[in-house]
Amino acid sequence: MASENTAVLAPRTLKSAKTSYDSLRFLPWLFLAPSLVIYSIVVVYPMVYSAYLSLFRWDGVSPTKVYVGLDNYGILFTQNDVFWIALRNNAIWLVAALLLPTSIGLGLAILLNARFRGSHIFRSVFYFPSVLSLAVVGLIWTWIYHPDLGLLNQVLRAVGLKALARNWLSDPNIALYPVIIAATWNAVGLPMLLYLAGLQTIPEELHEAAKVEGANPIQRFVYITFPMLRETTLVVLAIMAINALKAYDIIYAMTNGGPANKTQLLSTWMYFLTYNYNQVGLGTAIAVVLFSLTLIFAIPYIRFMTRKT
Amino acid sequence: MSQSLSQNPFLSGKSKVGLFYVVLIVATLFWLTPVITLVLTALKDAGDFAVNGAFSLPKAIRWANFSEAWETGVKNYFWNSVIVTGFKVPIGIVLESMAAFALTHMHFKWADRIFTYILIGLIVPMQMTLVPLTLLMNALNLIDTLTGLTILYIGFGVPFGVLVMRGFFRTVPVAIIEAARIDGCSWFRIFYRIALPLSLPAVVSLCILDGVATWNEFILAQIFLRSDELRTLPLGLVQFSTQFSTQYDQLAAAVLISVVPIVLVFLFFQRYFVAGMGGAVK
Structure with missing residues (x-):
C-alpha cells in the first residue's frame, strides 16, 4: 500500500496504520495459538508418537525399547487370537451401528417430524438415552440382563419362553449382542436429531406435487424423502461408523471383555495389552490398526465437512 | 416442522x-x-x-438409598465431576471460539488446512493417544490430578468446539464484520463485541453439549485418575458397581444421582442440543 507512505494524508495514515497492525499476518495465529498448542500436544503429538512406539518391543517402564520393525503387527495378525476376536467383534459392532440406530432414528424422525400435540415430548423421550454416559447405560442394562432378577428373563419366563432365558452377559457365544442392543439404545438419538433437521430442508411442495400425481406414502418416501436425505445419511453413517470404532466404556461397564475375551473390541484389547500385560508395542500397534480402520470412514466425512470452503 | x-x-x-x-x-x-x-x-x-427383582413397584419407598450412596463415595465423585466440568467448559469455549473466529472471518490463508488438521481430532480413537499421554503426564507430574485431566479434556474438546463455533460464525454476515473493519474496529473487538454476541445461541449450545460430554467422559478419567477420592462420576460408578456388586439399591441410587444434573440440563436446554448438533454439520 503505497499511499500509506504519503505524509499528506495524515488522518488516513493513522487509520491505515492501525489496520495494517491488525491485519498483520500473525494475528490469526494469535487467535488460533491457544487451541492449536494444546490440541497438538494432547492429541496430535501422542498420535504420531503412538505410531512410532508400535515399532518397538517395550514394557512401558524399562529404559530400553527394542526396535522390531513391523513385528508387532505380524504378532497381532498371526499369533494373537484375541486380536482376531476383537477384529471380528468390531466388524459386527460396525455393521450393527450402521444399520440399527440409523434406521430406527430415521423411522422416529419421520414419525415425529409433524408438529402435533406432544411431539416435543416424544422427541425428548427418544433422544434422552443419548445424554447418559455409556458407563451408566452399561450399568442400567446389566440389571436388565441379570440372570435371576433382570427384567428380560422375568418377561421371558412370564410369557412361557423360559427356554430362552439365559445368563445373557456370561454366555460366550452371545454376550456381545446384548451389549450392542444397549449401545443402540444410547445411539439412536443423534441420527434422529440429524434426520429431523434434514427433513426440515425438504420443501413441502414436493410432497404436495407428488400427492397430486397420486403417489402413495411409500412412493413418496422412496422417491422424495430418502433421496433428499442423501447428505444427512452420509453424515449419519460416517458419524455412526466413527463412534462404533470408538466404543469402549460400555464394554468395560458390562462385560469387561469377558467371558473368555469373547467381547473384546480392539479398543478394550488395546487397554488390556498395554495396561494389564505391559505390552506397549502390541497395544500401540492395535491403536494404529483401529485408527486406520477409522480413516476409511473418516476421510470421506472430513472431505464433506470441509466442502464449500 | x-x-x-x-x-x-x-x-x-x-x-x-x-x-x-x-x-x-x-x-x-x-x-x-x-x-x-x-x-x-x-x-x-x-x-x-x-x-x-427390579421391575416391580417398591413395597416401601426407601429414600435412605440416596443418602447412603451419597455418603459412600458418590459425594466425592459428584464434586470432582463438577470441578472438572466447571473448569473445562468455559476455558474450552473461549479457546475454541477464538480459533473458530480466526478460521471464518480473518481472511486467513491457511484456514482450510488448519481446519482439516483440527478435524482429525474428531476421529482419533482415544487409544491412539493413551501411551504417549501417560508418559507425558507422568513427566509433568499430572497423573492422578484433576488439573491434568482438565487439561486433557480441553485438548480433546478443541475439534468439536471449533467445528460447532465455526458453523455458527459462518452465519454471521460478512457485511457486518466488514463494516466494523472500515470503522477501524480491531479484530479483538469484532470478535468479542460482534461475532460472539451474535453467536450466543451457539455458545450456549456448545456449553451444554460439551458439559454433558465432559460429565460423561470415561476412558481418560480411567487412565489418568488413580486414587478413589479423585474419581469422577462415570468412573466412580463403575468402581462402585464392582465393589458393591450386590447392593443394587444403592448402586441404582448412585446412578440416579449422577443422572439428575444431566436430566435437568436436558429438560431446560433441550432446544440447544438440536441447535448445537445442527451447527456441527453446517
Missing part, C-alpha cells in the same frame, strides 16, 4: 391419529423401560429387590 399431522407420510387420514398416539405411547414406555427399572430399583430396599 410445518408439516401437519395428517400430512405425515404414515398417516393419510385423521381417523388414524388415535392409533398413532397409542403406538407412540407404547413405544415410549418400551423405550423408557431401562430408566423406569433404574428408578424403581433406587427406591426399594435390597431385600425387596432380591425377592421381586
Whole structure:
C-alpha cells in the first residue's frame, strides 16, 4: 500500500496504520495459538508418537525399547487370537451401528417430524438415552440382563419362553449382542436429531406435487424423502461408523471383555495389552490398526465437512 | 416442522391419529423401560429387590438409598465431576471460539488446512493417544490430578468446539464484520463485541453439549485418575458397581444421582442440543 507512505494524508495514515497492525499476518495465529498448542500436544503429538512406539518391543517402564520393525503387527495378525476376536467383534459392532440406530432414528424422525400435540415430548423421550454416559447405560442394562432378577428373563419366563432365558452377559457365544442392543439404545438419538433437521430442508411442495400425481406414502418416501436425505445419511453413517470404532466404556461397564475375551473390541484389547500385560508395542500397534480402520470412514466425512470452503 | 399431522407420510387420514398416539405411547414406555427399572430399583430396599427383582413397584419407598450412596463415595465423585466440568467448559469455549473466529472471518490463508488438521481430532480413537499421554503426564507430574485431566479434556474438546463455533460464525454476515473493519474496529473487538454476541445461541449450545460430554467422559478419567477420592462420576460408578456388586439399591441410587444434573440440563436446554448438533454439520 503505497499511499500509506504519503505524509499528506495524515488522518488516513493513522487509520491505515492501525489496520495494517491488525491485519498483520500473525494475528490469526494469535487467535488460533491457544487451541492449536494444546490440541497438538494432547492429541496430535501422542498420535504420531503412538505410531512410532508400535515399532518397538517395550514394557512401558524399562529404559530400553527394542526396535522390531513391523513385528508387532505380524504378532497381532498371526499369533494373537484375541486380536482376531476383537477384529471380528468390531466388524459386527460396525455393521450393527450402521444399520440399527440409523434406521430406527430415521423411522422416529419421520414419525415425529409433524408438529402435533406432544411431539416435543416424544422427541425428548427418544433422544434422552443419548445424554447418559455409556458407563451408566452399561450399568442400567446389566440389571436388565441379570440372570435371576433382570427384567428380560422375568418377561421371558412370564410369557412361557423360559427356554430362552439365559445368563445373557456370561454366555460366550452371545454376550456381545446384548451389549450392542444397549449401545443402540444410547445411539439412536443423534441420527434422529440429524434426520429431523434434514427433513426440515425438504420443501413441502414436493410432497404436495407428488400427492397430486397420486403417489402413495411409500412412493413418496422412496422417491422424495430418502433421496433428499442423501447428505444427512452420509453424515449419519460416517458419524455412526466413527463412534462404533470408538466404543469402549460400555464394554468395560458390562462385560469387561469377558467371558473368555469373547467381547473384546480392539479398543478394550488395546487397554488390556498395554495396561494389564505391559505390552506397549502390541497395544500401540492395535491403536494404529483401529485408527486406520477409522480413516476409511473418516476421510470421506472430513472431505464433506470441509466442502464449500 | 410445518408439516401437519395428517400430512405425515404414515398417516393419510385423521381417523388414524388415535392409533398413532397409542403406538407412540407404547413405544415410549418400551423405550423408557431401562430408566423406569433404574428408578424403581433406587427406591426399594435390597431385600425387596432380591425377592421381586427390579421391575416391580417398591413395597416401601426407601429414600435412605440416596443418602447412603451419597455418603459412600458418590459425594466425592459428584464434586470432582463438577470441578472438572466447571473448569473445562468455559476455558474450552473461549479457546475454541477464538480459533473458530480466526478460521471464518480473518481472511486467513491457511484456514482450510488448519481446519482439516483440527478435524482429525474428531476421529482419533482415544487409544491412539493413551501411551504417549501417560508418559507425558507422568513427566509433568499430572497423573492422578484433576488439573491434568482438565487439561486433557480441553485438548480433546478443541475439534468439536471449533467445528460447532465455526458453523455458527459462518452465519454471521460478512457485511457486518466488514463494516466494523472500515470503522477501524480491531479484530479483538469484532470478535468479542460482534461475532460472539451474535453467536450466543451457539455458545450456549456448545456449553451444554460439551458439559454433558465432559460429565460423561470415561476412558481418560480411567487412565489418568488413580486414587478413589479423585474419581469422577462415570468412573466412580463403575468402581462402585464392582465393589458393591450386590447392593443394587444403592448402586441404582448412585446412578440416579449422577443422572439428575444431566436430566435437568436436558429438560431446560433441550432446544440447544438440536441447535448445537445442527451447527456441527453446517
